[in-house]
Amino acid sequence: MIEFHNVEKYFGDFHALKNINLTIDKGEVVVIIGPSGSGKSTLLRSINGLNTISSGKLVINNFDIADKKTNMNKIRRDVGMVFQHFNLYANKSVLENVTLGPRLVLKENEEQSKKEAMDLLDLVGLADKAESLPSMLSGGQEQRVAIARSLAMKPQALLFDEPTSALDPEMIGDVLDVMKKVAHEGMTMVVVTHEMGFAQEVANRLIFMADGEVLEDDDTKSFFAHP
Numbered sequence: 001m002i003e004f005h006n007v008e009k010y011f012g013d014f015h016a017l018k019n020i021n022l023t024i025d026k027g028e029v030v031v032i033i034g035p036s037g038s039g040k041s042t043l044l045r046s047i048n049g050l051n052t053i054s055s056g057k058l059v060i061n062n063f064d065i066a067d068k069k070t071n072m073n074k075i076r077r078d079v080g081m082v083f084q085h086f087n088l089y090a091n092k093s094v095l096e097n098v099t100l101g102p103r104l105v106l107k108e109n110e111e112q113s114k115k116e117a118m119d120l121l122d123l124v125g126l127a128d129k130a131e132s133l134p135s136m137l138s139g140g141q142e143q144r145v146a147i148a149r150s151l152a153m154k155p156q157a158l159l160f161d162e163p164t165s166a167l168d169p170e171m172i173g174d175v176l177d178v179m180k181k182v183a184h185e186g187m188t189m190v191v192v193t194h195e196m197g198f199a200q201e202v203a204n205r206l207i208f209m210a211d212g213e214v215l216e217d218d219d220t221k222s223f224f225a226h227p
């Protein structure tokens with residue numbers, strides 16, 4: 001569902017992505033690792049159009065992003081993104097944070113959006129916080145709400161850009177557990193993370209990037225089988 005063909009990305013003179021060729025199929029959980037500045041985030045952001053690519057071809061859900069007929073808003077709806085910083089609406093309750101997108105964008109009615117949101121808050125273990133404001137939550141809880149909010153848009157794939165990097169260590173496990181549940185429900189996921197335990201346990205495939213290049217792309221077992 002995500003295909004990179006000879007993708008290059010320049011920021012001015014800086015060559016951020018070098019000849020990227022990747023195919024990610026429906027249902028895969030792919031973890032991307034690599035040193036800071038190696039292009040992981042740039043690669044992820046190009047998938048849902050937050051970054052343009054300089055050349056090559058990028059096809060999402062069979063739609064070439066360079067094709068004028070491709071609706072990038074639809075792509076962004078189909079491919080959700082969870083960021084390091086969750087950016088919840090501070091003056092809205094947890095429940096409203098989750099129902100807002102479905103109501104405004106998917107045109108769901110109040111009853112339906114609330115029911116779905118409560119199911120998702122249940123999934124992330126925060127149904128009892130539905131009426132709380134984000135400021136009442138820990139960072140880990142806020143990130144779990146952000147994941148519920150992304151899922152509420154019924155995406156076909158979810159991208160995670162270092163979702164636990166801004167969290168206190170004791171919060172990380174709960175967020176990774178939620179991501180594991182989402183993976184087990186069959187969501188296609190691309191995750192940039194340094195959490196190698198999560199990678200080994202949940203990912204079916206690992207990609208190692210350095211200096212804008214994919215240096216290794218292997219199934220998880222093989223990846224961990226050699227140094």
Ligand code: ADP
Binds near residue numbers: 042
């Ligand atoms: P990673 O996620 O692996 O840490 P990034 O994809 O964020 O790496 O960044 C790769 C390189 O591209 C870095 O050197 C970064 O400074 C550069 N870069 C990223 N975004 C921009 C931008 N908008 N303008 C200029 N340079 C950028």
Ligand code: ADP
Binds near residue numbers: 071074075
């Ligand atoms: P829904 O999200 O409503 O289930 P579908 O994915 O079934 O939508 O697509 C509805 C219609 O929109 C189909 O005809 C499909 O070909 C078209 N479509 C889907 N994604 C895009 C896109 N990114 N750009 C343009 N058309 C799209």
